[in-house]
Amino acid sequence: xxxxxTDWGSSHYVGxxxxxxxxxxxxxxxxxxxxxxxxxxxxAMYILDRSADWFPEKSVFLVVVDYGVGTARKAIAVExxxxxxxxxxxGVLTLVLERYQPKSIIDLVNKKYHLGSSKxxxxxxIFSPAAAYITKGIFNExxxxxxxxxxxxYRKAHKSNNVIHGEIAYFDRFGNVETNIPFSWIxxxxxxxxxxxxxxxxxxxxxxxxxxxxxxxxxxxxxTGYVExxxxxxxxxxxxxxxxxxxxxxxx
Amino acid sequence: xxxxxTDWGSSHYVGxxxxxxxxxxxxxxxxxxxxxxxxxxxxAMYILDRSADWFPEKSVFLVVVDYGVGTARKAIAVExxxxxxxxxxxGVLTLVLERYQPKSIIDLVNKKYHLGSSKxxxxxxIFSPAAAYITKGIFNExxxxxxxxxxxxYRKAHKSNNVIHGEIAYFDRFGNVETNIPFSWIxxxxxxxxxxxxxxxxxxxxxxxxxxxxxxxxxxxxxTGYVExxxxxxxxxxxxxxxxxxxxxxxx
Amino acid sequence: xxxxxTDWGSSHYVGxxxxxxxxxxxxxxxxxxxxxxxxxxxxAMYILDRSADWFPEKSVFLVVVDYGVGTARKAIAVExxxxxxxxxxxGVLTLVLERYQPKSIIDLVNKKYHLGSSKxxxxxxIFSPAAAYITKGIFNExxxxxxxxxxxxYRKAHKSNNVIHGEIAYFDRFGNVETNIPFSWIxxxxxxxxxxxxxxxxxxxxxxxxxxxxxxxxxxxxxTGYVExxxxxxxxxxxxxxxxxxxxxxxx
Numbered sequence: 001x002x003x004x005x006t007d008w009g010s011s012h013y014v015g016x017x018x019x020x021x022x023x024x025x026x027x028x029x030x031x032x033x034x035x036x037x038x039x040x041x042x043x044a045m046y047i048l049d050r051s052a053d054w055f056p057e058k059s060v061f062l063v064v065v066d067y068g069v070g071t072a073r074k075a076i077a078v079e080x081x082x083x084x085x086x087x088x089x090x091g092v093l094t095l096v097l098e099r100y101q102p103k104s105i106i107d108l109v110n111k112k113y114h115l116g117s118s119k120x121x122x123x124x125x126i127f128s129p130a131a132a133y134i135t136k137g138i139f140n141e142x143x144x145x146x147x148x149x150x151x152x153x154y155r156k157a158h159k160s161n162n163v164i165h166g167e168i169a170y171f172d173r174f175g176n177v178e179t180n181i182p183f184s185w186i187x188x189x190x191x192x193x194x195x196x197x198x199x200x201x202x203x204x205x206x207x208x209x210x211x212x213x214x215x216x217x218x219x220x221x222x223x224t225g226y227v228e229x230x231x232x233x234x235x236x237x238x239x240x241x242x243x244x245x246x247x248x249x250x251x252x
Numbered sequence: 253x254x255x256x257x258t259d260w261g262s263s264h265y266v267g268x269x270x271x272x273x274x275x276x277x278x279x280x281x282x283x284x285x286x287x288x289x290x291x292x293x294x295x296a297m298y299i300l301d302r303s304a305d306w307f308p309e310k311s312v313f314l315v316v317v318d319y320g321v322g323t324a325r326k327a328i329a330v331e332x333x334x335x336x337x338x339x340x341x342x343g344v345l346t347l348v349l350e351r352y353q354p355k356s357i358i359d360l361v362n363k364k365y366h367l368g369s370s371k372x373x374x375x376x377x378i379f380s381p382a383a384a385y386i387t388k389g390i391f392n393e394x395x396x397x398x399x400x401x402x403x404x405x406y407r408k409a410h411k412s413n414n415v416i417h418g419e420i421a422y423f424d425r426f427g428n429v430e431t432n433i434p435f436s437w438i439x440x441x442x443x444x445x446x447x448x449x450x451x452x453x454x455x456x457x458x459x460x461x462x463x464x465x466x467x468x469x470x471x472x473x474x475x476t477g478y479v480e481x482x483x484x485x486x487x488x489x490x491x492x493x494x495x496x497x498x499x500x501x502x503x504x
Numbered sequence: 505x506x507x508x509x510t511d512w513g514s515s516h517y518v519g520x521x522x523x524x525x526x527x528x529x530x531x532x533x534x535x536x537x538x539x540x541x542x543x544x545x546x547x548a549m550y551i552l553d554r555s556a557d558w559f560p561e562k563s564v565f566l567v568v569v570d571y572g573v574g575t576a577r578k579a580i581a582v583e584x585x586x587x588x589x590x591x592x593x594x595g596v597l598t599l600v601l602e603r604y605q606p607k608s609i610i611d612l613v614n615k616k617y618h619l620g621s622s623k624x625x626x627x628x629x630i631f632s633p634a635a636a637y638i639t640k641g642i643f644n645e646x647x648x649x650x651x652x653x654x655x656x657x658y659r660k661a662h663k664s665n666n667v668i669h670g671e672i673a674y675f676d677r678f679g680n681v682e683t684n685i686p687f688s689w690i691x692x693x694x695x696x697x698x699x700x701x702x703x704x705x706x707x708x709x710x711x712x713x714x715x716x717x718x719x720x721x722x723x724x725x726x727x728t729g730y731v732e733x734x735x736x737x738x739x740x741x742x743x744x745x746x747x748x749x750x751x752x753x754x755x756x
Contacts (some may be wrong), residue, residue: 003267009677010262010514012551013727014535015507017488019559022505022534030274032267044586049266054376055271067710122725124558173261207371208320223265224372253526255519282526284519299516306628307523347617425513459623462570475517475625 002029002131003055005035005048006064006123015122017064017128020115024132030055035173036065041092042152042244043170043248049095049182052083061096062131063087064123075108075126077134077142083176084139086131088122091152109143110188119190155247157181164250167225168242176228179248183221188252191252192219194229196242203229254281254383255307257300258316258375259288267295268391269316269380272367274500276384281432287425288317294423294496300431301347304335313348314383315339316375327360327378329386329394336391338383340374343404354401359500361395396421407499409433416502420494421478423492427487428480431500434471438504444471448494451497455481506533507559509552510568510627511540514695519624521568521632524619528636534559539677540569545596546656547674547747550684554728555597556587565600567591568627568700571713572704579612579630580653581638583644588643590635592626594655606653613647626646659751668754672746673730683752687725689729695754696723698733700746707733 002021004077008014014034020088032051036044052061066073066088067084074089077210080100085093109115115125130142141221157166157180166181186192202216209232212218217236222228227250230236242248254273260266265364266286273281284303288296296317300429304313318325319341326341332352337345338360360366360382367377382394409418411434418433438444455469461484469488474480479502482488494500506525512518516536525533536555542546548569556565570577570592576699578593584604589597590612612618612634617628634646661670661684670685690696695708707721713736721740726732731754734740746752 005264005267010537010539011677012509012537012539012555015534016555016558018534019507019536019555023558023560028274030267030270032271033262033264034520035262035264035357051268051271052263053273054268056275059271068714109597120725124727155377161270173263175657221372255523257519258518278524282519282522285513285514285516287516303523304522306520306527308527311523423514464573473624474744475628484573 001056001059002027002135003032003059003061004029005032005036005062006034006038006045007038007040007044007165008064008123009142010034013123017124021100021132022122022130023134024129027132027135030144031103032061033090037170039067040170040244041065041067042154044218045092046097046169046178047059048092049099050226052096055083057082058084058132060084062133063092064127065092065209066070066090073150074146075122075130077130078102078147079150081102083181084131084134085129086134088201089150090124091150092139094154097149098177104140105146105149106140107143107146110141111141113138136174153179154163155244157185159185162192162252163224164252166248166249166250168244168246169241171242172236173213176230176239177236178222179227179229181227181250183227184223186219186227187221189252194219195249196246197238253308253311255284255311255313255346256281256286257284257288257296257314257317258286259292259296260286260316261376264358265375266302266450269376271377272380273384275388276381279384279387280378284313289422290424291316291317291319292343292496293319294406296348296402297344297406298345298421298430303349304348304352307335309334310336312338312383312386313378314327315344315443316379317344323400325481326398327374327382328398329358329382329391330358330401331356332353336386338386340378341400341402345401346403346406349401355397357394357401358392359398360438361401361418362393365390365394372404383464405430409437411437412445414504416504418479418502419494419497420502423489427489428474428482429488429492429494430474431479431481433479433500433502435477435479437500438471438479439473441504448498449504461485505560505563506639507563508532508533508538508567508725509536509538509540509548509566510538511542511548511629512538512568514538515629518748521628524628524632528633531639533638536565541605541674542706543569543571544748545569545571545594545734548560549656550657550673550682552596553603556600556604556731559587562588564588564590564635565729566598566631566636567596568631569596570594577654578650579634580650581612581627581634581643582606582653583643584610588638590631590638592631593624593654595654597637598658601653607677608644609650609653611647613652614645614666617642617646644741645670658684658749663689666756668756670752670754671733672748672750672752674748675741679741680705680726680734681744681746682726683731683733685731685752687729687731688708690723690731690754691725698723699753699755713737735756
């Protein structure tokens with residue numbers, strides 16, 4: 001199974017890549033999501049990490065999310081015990097490869113397994129064919145071995161005494177703020193003090209939006225087990241004036 | 253075949269659930285739509301009812317649309333002669349089960365067929381596995397039998413003399429107003445008097461938007477055979493100041 | 505394989521048509537895109553033409569994009585050496601059939617292969633069944649032979665001396681302006697003079713948005729090999745005040 005993830009929205013680029021893959025393999029193609037915020041590698045890193053475990057063994061994750069065009073990055077394929085990953089070497093695999101150790105990393109330079117030679121549509125010409133060939137048992141042939149892969153710095157969640165440090169992982173489509181702090185660390189609290197930038201907010205820990213008044217901040221568990229900061233009928237992202245990767249402190 | 257319907261938009265939650273199902277079954281998964289207005293159970297009820305008949309016998313409809321998180325509802329699976337339905341027991345099956353009589357209703361409480369124990373992602377942990385297991389012939393084992401299922405009140409369309417009573421079913425993405433009145437009941441009229449709230453509008457019955465001037469109301473047949481109220485190059489929803497479930501009267 | 509393309513967005517109409525097709529055939533259905541601008545036949549014409557080649561031989565393209573409801577057009581199926589096309593006879597196949605010569609054109613009038621008799625949902629009742637039956641080897645039976653198909657006028661890109669003539673093909677979701685001029689014709693230039701309407705702009709030819717200041721126009725290669733006009737962090741469509749089909753001149 002190929003699990004396909006991009007920041008292309010609902011454009012025909014997604015369809016074209018499926019056509020390309022289907023010319024190489026009959027393996028099933030499942031869309032993880034194509035709604036990553038354009039160029040938001042960090043968001044893609046988190047969403048891939050929180051989604052991967054739910055797919056069957058031997059799935060090939062095809063992740064085409066990169067910084068703006070024109071930056072030169074390698075295209076890589078990574079084999080792990082459970083999964084394969086095909087992606088630009090821009091750090092988007094940082095989190096997932098902490099949990100699934102790479103057995104082999106390939107720089108996708110073998111033009112025999114490329115299509116065309118577009119400088120601007122690597123998704124179609126390099127990444128999609130690579131994912132398709134992997135389902136046919138072709139991996140080492142896709143290029144040359146690399147000793148390592150790129151990572152992006154992030155603030156791993158950690159606790160010291162009564163303070164939890166973490167970061168803004170991403171925003172969902174409603175402007176809710178997703179963090180990388182496990183909800184289990186605060187589940188027994190009635191409220192927490194959240195520090196972002198030089199501001200501190202006291203926020204109730206609740207089950208659902210309606211547990212606070214309209215316009216009020218709340219903290220609850222998101223669907224994947226992490227702390228989410230939201231506003232009942234409001235947009236937490238705007239209120240907190242923060243960006244992805246921004247440091248947060250939770251005092252419990 | 254599993255027919256999948258949610259209010260999650262194009263988020264990765266859809267992809268995760270497909271991964272979960274694919275770990276259990278190889279049966280095909282077809283998206284009905286994921287663009288139900290968030291938490292709009294009534295809209296989902298209507299769209300499911302207008303879509304179901306077009307799918308092959310034995311299809312399993314996986315419907316994950318619920319009111320806000322935090323409300324305690326059963327998760328159910330329903331067997332009928334033609335189809336299976338898996339959904340929260342919140343009334344979303346009201347219409348479809350009027351036409352497909354339930355042979356058996358199961359409360360999905362058997363944890364052996366759940367994944368994880370998230371309080372917030374029942375789509376992944378309870379509903380998706382249930383739909384997948386049904387395609388493997390597992391149904392009664394999913395939980396305990398229930399004598400009945402929840403329904404939501406709605407105004408069934410009916411005619412008395414020259415007055416048709418019905419309701420607003422839902423709004424489409426352009427703000428057109430979809431009703432539950434069969435178009436065949438008014439097809440021979442040149443115009444109708446539509447009463448919503450305490451206002452009455454005389455509206456021409458036409459074939460297409462362009463048959464009235466820009467900004468004018470019109471009534472025509474929607475794609476599924478019901479009366480739709482629209483404005484040529486305008487937003488009928490705003491003009492009529494109505495909500496889903498709102499009573500309408502059509503004088504013919 | 506059926507390759508499915510509409511202007512229906514993420515609505516349940518797409519799902520319903522898949523149900524209809526699945527009742528007839530088990531052949532795979534791949535979404536090309538459902539995000540064509542509503543009623544924009546010219547945009548669909550270009551996107552189909554730029555996407556088709558990437559799909560395997562014998563693919564059946566199901567293209568349901570038409571001008572507003574109420575206009576009477578034939579529904580046709582076209583056989584070519586490589587592909588099949590099913591579409592309204594409104595010119596949406598103009599470009600693709602220049603490259604894939606029609607061997608046979610069928611007017612889809614055989615009601616035996618229709619579903620229902622809706623006047624408003626030909627996608628479900630005529631087009632989808634036709635595409636599905638073609639995968640079962642049924643083609644001539646779908647209707648009667650036609651000698652020809654409709655085309656829409658467009659300005660084919662051509663070069664004379666130092667002037668290239670072409671047109672606006674479509675706009676992408678960010679308001680970038682896609683033309684029908686091959687980028688290879690200007691690849692060696694540092695800048696071009698672009699004439700739209702009675703205005704002329706001198707625009708640098710660059711690799712990426714960030715190569716010009718914010719708010720400045722740029723020309724670069726789009727993902728499918730054509731000249732794209734964009735503004736770094738801006739909306740070229742608004743600045744250039746143009747519509748699809750609008751003539752452009754590039755002086756090199």
